Amino acid sequence: MQKVPPLLRLDKNNQQDYDPLVVSLGPYHHGKEELQSAEDFKLIALEMFVADSGHDVLFFYFKVLQLVNDARNCYFEDSTKKYDDETFAQMMLLDACFIINDIISRCKSGANFYITRYCLGDLASEIVLRDMFLLENQIPFWLLKFLMCLRCGKQEGEEMLNEFLNGTMFGNYKGSGIASRDKDLPHHLLDAFWLVLVSESCKDKPTSxxxxxxxxxxxxxxxxxxxxxxxxxxxxxxxxxxxxxxxxxxxxxxxxxxxxxxxxxxxxxxxxxxxxxxSSADSLKGIKFKSVPALTEQ
Structure with a gap:
């Protein structure tokens, strides 16, 4: 998980482009006082994630704890060494459940959507999506997919992740299944967003x-x-x-x-x-350039 180069942070006017306004995801901005309201909501998101899953919180917690070293290795060491394994696993679980709850709320509507907006407020709920795509505000995509599929089943979990990623860029467009890959998964949500932008799987797709x-x-x-x-x-x-x-x-x-x-x-x-x-390809890679000689005036 990369950090914003310090040189870019020299301009204080651009600070808002790099730091979360509502929710911290991962260790880089964890514990900031101004983001506490979202920390309180993460416990509610965890409850909604566990509800009707057939498992309790400890089941998911110990699953994440088994993967804690792999998750730690995704971040710079200085940002994770202050957390013991139990605390870091708890952070990863809460942050992942926050994201998954948001994805489910946007894809499926229902009670989760209204509970989220009631707890966070309308304005904060709008800003959450912006925070989820910040470079320093990420958790490993493989962990997000693991918990999503563990909770919803592999097929439904991947479908919702794909719908969320494609919907974020293309509205109701159904594109390539980035989350359905068995290998070469994106590093995090921002990386997945970029992959959707440049995906070539829909190249030359016929359209009505x-x-x-x-x-x-x-x-x-x-x-x-x-x-x-x-x-x-x-x-x-x-x-x-x-x-x-x-x-x-x-x-x-x-x-x-x-x-x-x-x-x-x-x-x-x-x-x-x-x-x-x-172009018939819904991808940034579908752009082709052709130089045409200028017309000579008669």
Missing amino acids: PKSRASNDSVCLNHFKNFGRCSNLHEYICNLPCFLWWRRSNIDNDSNTKKYVHCFRSATELKAKGIHFRR
Whole structure:
């Protein structure tokens, strides 16, 4: 688990781009007083995770304790040596259950969704997803998948992780199964998010006229606002697909189904002589460039 290079932290104006605002995940920001409200909620998330699982808390705790050395090795030693094995295992379990509860709440709606929003508040619940994709705020993806599949079963656990990752980027788009891999798993959620962005598994996928029209509308909305983003983190935080779960969790109003993606204006690109057509691949690797000689004026 990497840390933000110290050079980037010299600019205090960018501090909010690197530090969690609501919840700490992993040891790097653990124990911060301003994040205590989420620490209290982690115990509730653990209870919801255990409920109807057929096991008690100790079952999951000892499963994590058996893997504690592997989890420690994912972080810089100086950030974990102050915790004994029992305390570190407890941290990993609580943090993983917090994330899993959030994923289940967004994918399945139900009581967990309303309990989470009631305990954290509407504003904090919106910011949680932003915190989950910070570089220094990660837990091992293999541990997250292990507990998800242990709780829900392998097939359902992987499906929910894939739905969450693809939904975060593409709205209700069903893409490649990053979480279904048996090897070469992403290191953490941020790494998984990046892999979804560059996945080539959907290359040249045929699309119906209806879906093409829908995708074109989404892309044009995305083009309109990209110029407002000053950096990649701001771009990611403003991806409206972060709110894709609103389509079923809040109400049935059509406004909750809109995705306001961010891309440079298509009109600006064309004005500069850059012409484009939509790719059939839902991946950043699906972009191809072709240089065309300029037309000679007669």
